[in-house]
Amino acid sequence: TQLLEQSPQFLSIQEGENLTVYCNSSSVFSSLQWYRQEPGEGPVLLVTVVTGGEVKKLKRLTFQFGDARKDSSLHITAAQPGDTGLYLCAGAGWTSYDKVIFGPGTSLSVIP
Amino acid sequence: EPEVTQTPSHQVTQMGQEVILRCVPISNHLYFYWYRQILGQKVEFLVSFYNNEISEKSEIFDDQFSVERPDGSNFTLKIRSTKLEDSAMYFCASSGDLVHEQYFGPGTRLTVT
Structure with a gap:
């Protein structure tokens, strides 16, 4: 069974600080996605990483896929209150390529 | 910008009743999904649907659940006899050529009760 773990579970920081959240698994994924979810709403896709070692940047957000394709990180520079939300990583396998497994999420709160 | 829509936004039903949750995926997408999220828990995969048939389903998706694409635009999830533990947010998602990039609806x- 493929499982994704995320850390930390909760994170509360001051506006302007940097942070990194992690997504780890013992399984290898064909791709990994990061989503952001607001309370009572559906997850919103932020990025997909496909190649081991890949780094993608989305404004102040930097996403990295581990070389072994088992882990990923999301780094936010100069966090803003608008970054507050639940950050979810999700991975797709090799054989069941359309069955995406979600991690439990990191709840981020950015205090003004 | 195209988006996935879901109706109703909130459904209240009595235990044992049948419910149908409706979704309109993004129009040129080919892959369709249902997920659920019990309050405070993680998003769980239920089923994926491609080419008018189920391609993957989880152990949660038992005989009480069924999916259908009755026409060219709607994608439905039916729960035949609801149980208390079916209470959750149900999300529909769709994806196109980039299968793993799934776009989610707002949920039902x-x-x-």
Whole structure:
């Protein structure tokens, strides 16, 4: 069974600080996605990483896929209150390529 | 910008009743999914649907659940006889050529009493 773990579970920081959240698994994924979810709403896709070692940047957000394709990180520079939300990583396998497994999420709160 | 829509936004039903949750995926997408999220828990895969048939389903998706694409635009999830533990947010998602890039709808909150 493929499982994704995320850390930390909760994170509360001051506006302007940097942070990194992690997504780890013992399984290898064909791709990994990061989503952001607001309370009572559906997850919103932020990025997909496909190649081991890949780094993608989305404004102040930097996403990295581990070389072994088992882990990923999301780094936010100069966090803003608008970054507050639940950050979810999700991975797709090799054989069941359309069955995406979600991690439990990191709840981020950015205090003004 | 195209988006996935879901109706109703909130459904309250009595235990044992049948419910149908409706979704309109993004129009040129080919892959369709249902997920659920019990309050405070993680998003769980239920089923994926491609080419008018189920391609993957999880152990949650038992005989009480079924999916259908009755026409060219709608994608439905039916729960035949609801149980209290079916209470959750149900999300529909769709994807196109990039299968793993799934776009989610706003969800239907199902409350079983």
